[in-house]
Amino acid sequence: MRVLIGGGSGFVGRELTRLLRDKGHEVTVISRQPGPGKITWGELESRGLPPCDGAVNLAGENLMNPLRWWNESYKKDLFSSRIDTTKALSQAIAASQSPPHSWVLVSGV
Numbered sequence: 001m002r003v004l005i006g007g008g009s010g011f012v013g014r015e016l017t018r019l020l021r022d023k024g025h026e027v028t029v030i031s032r033q034p035g036p037g038k039i040t041w042g043e044l045e046s047r048g049l050p051p052c053d054g055a056v057n058l059a060g061e062n063l064m065n066p067l068r069w070w071n072e073s074y075k076k077d078l079f080s081s082r083i084d085t086t087k088a089l090s091q092a093i094a095a096s097q098s099p100p101h102s103w104v105l106v107s108g109v
Contacts, residue, residue: 004052004100006030006085007059008038012106016056028052030059030089041088049092055103059085063108082107 003020007013008029020027028050029038039050049055061074061081068074086105093099 002026002052004055006057013058049096055100057105
């Protein structure tokens with residue numbers, strides 16, 4: 001199965017990516033940083049959805065970041081990191097000629 005994971009380089013995403021690959025699935029991670037087996041959020045928006053059977057969005061700023069003060073700026077970053085990535089992925093799925101069979105969103109882990 002081909003799985004697309006938004007936030008696949010985060011705490012939960014790394015483990016899900018490892019588990020799926022260990023089970024023989026092909027995983028593409030959507031990340032802020034390009035690299036092997038990855039696409040960026042910008043690439044998703046400009047090129048569209050890569051071929052996938054399932055999509056999972058785990059993207060989001062860490063809620064318990066000890067290096068950030070809980071203020072309006074941090075709350076805006078938390079909101080944006082979840083809403084903007086979900087919006088980008090949903091738009092890519094809606095525009096796809098071959099959308100995934102399933103899509104899962106997890107937020108606030």
